Amino acid sequence: xxxxxxxxxxxxYWLVDQMKQDGxxxxxxxxxxxxxxxxxxxxxxxxxxxxxxxxxxxxxxEQGFRKVSTVVEYTRRLEEDFSQDSAIESESLADSQMTxxxxxxxxxRCRSDSANKNNLFTIAQVMESLENELGPEWRSHCFSFRRDxxxxxxxxxxxxxxxxxxxxxxxxxxxxxxxxxxxGTAMHRISLDLLKRLGAATYVGxxxxxxxxxxxxxxxxxxxxxxxxxxxxxxxx
Numbered sequence: 270x271x272x273x274x275x276x277x278x279x280x281x282y283w284l285v286d287q288m289k290q291d292g293x294x295x296x297x298x299x300x301x302x303x304x305x306x307x308x309x310x311x312x313x314x315x316x317x318x319x320x321x322x323x324x325x326x327x328x329x330x331e332q333g334f335r336k337v338s339t340v341v342e343y344t345r346r347l348e349e350d351f352s353q354d355s356a357i358e359s360e361s362l363a364d365s366q367m368t369x370x371x372x373x374x375x376x377x378r379c380r381s382d383s384a385n386k387n388n389l390f391t392i393a394q395v396m397e398s399l400e401n402e403l404g405p406e407w408r409s410h411c412f413s414f415r416r417d418x419x420x421x422x423x424x425x426x427x428x429x430x431x432x433x434x435x436x437x438x439x440x441x442x443x444x445x446x447x448x449x450x451x452x453g454t455a456m457h458r459i460s461l462d463l464l465k466r467l468g469a470a471t472y473v474g475x476x477x478x479x480x481x482x483x484x485x486x487x488x489x490x491x492x493x494x495x496x497x498x499x500x501x502x503x504x505x506x
Contacts, residue, residue, distance in 0.1 A: 272301045274431070276402070282389070283309055286320040287498065299328065306332065310505075318389060319501045329501050337500040338385075341484065342475045343492035347436065351462040354455040358415050359424075359463070363408040369396065372411060372423070379422055379442025384480035403427060403439070410439070412463065414456045421447045424460040428467055436461075436469025441483075453482065454489045461490060 272293065276284040285305065287298065302321075309317050320340065321329065330336075362372050377392045390398065399407045403425075414421040425439035438460055443453045464472055474492060476483040 271431070272298055273305060275305070277314075278398075278401075280313065281315045283314055283317045285317060287322060289322070289496070295324070299325070306503075313505060316502060316504045319503070320498045321501060323497065323499045326499055326501075329499075332503070334501040334503045337502050339478045339497060339499050340475045341478050341494060342473060342496040342498070343484075343487040344471060344473045344495040345490070345492040347461060347465045347469055347472055351458050351465065353459050353462060356416055357421065357452065357455050357459065359412045359456075359459050360415075361409050362411040362413070363406070365413065367413060369408075372396075372413070375413060375420060375423055375444070376440070376442070378444045379440075382445055383442070384482070385477040399425075399439075402430075412460070414452075414459070416452070419447075420444060421452045422456050424456060424463070426460055426463040426467060426469075428469060429473070434468055434470035436464030436467065436472045438464075438474060441474075448482065454486050457486045458490050 270290060270293070271288050272290065274286045274288055278284075306317070318337075319329070319334065323339065326336065360367075362369075367375075373392050373396050376395060380388060399411070403410055410425050410427055412424045412426070414423065422441070422443035424441045427437055427439050429435040429437045441457065441460060443456065447453075461472055472492065473495070474483075474487055476487075478484075478497070
């Protein structure tokens with residue numbers, strides 16, 4: 270049974286996420302994480318970023334972790350027909366004339382002044398991770414949104430690794446000048462339709478608990494709160 274998912278990047282970092290399973294005790298999770306933590310230390314990796322239930326927070330602090338923030342997770346089924354705002358056009362990077370550099374610039378604009386506090390990577394690292402984690406067809410997952418020719422934002426719909434039909438957005442964001450105008454909700458709804466076309470039966474989305482705009486979008490498009498996790502970080506000594 271997998272208790273933690275791990276993304277490893279050479280000697281730079283580990284990204285670890287607790288996989289909550291029914292019937293697994295706190296002691297079992299701690300034993301598994303102790304082994305994982307020892308392996309990370311022996312590997313002399315740059316840092317470890319961890320998503321874990323806040324009930325473990327005191328123990329994590331004792332191990333030298335610092336708290337970055339808290340994320341909330343929302344979910345919904347994807348059974349309905351998602352009507353789309355016909356004024357907003359979506360296009361994959363694979364089918365557009367947008368270059369990779371232009372997409373990177375759009376990504377950077379979307380995450381500027383974001384309420385999310387866990388921006389670990391430079392934009393160069395983000396672009397590298399897209400190919401590493403999504404594979405050679407990564408451009409077909411990257412969608413930009415426009416209205417009257419003006420860029421509004423982007424979305425990267427995927428099926429969560431290790432699942433058959435859990436839809437996630439690797440990233441979703443709105444450019445600063447388009448925020449607060451209702452476009453985010455419309456783009457998110459289009460993204461749910463894109464996930465459904467990929468074969469997703471459910472959607473799971475997460476954001477920083479301080480990101481009230483994204484939480485409103487989740488709720489506005491029918492998602493309900495499923496979970497809450499702390500973000501913790503430990504740097505190599």
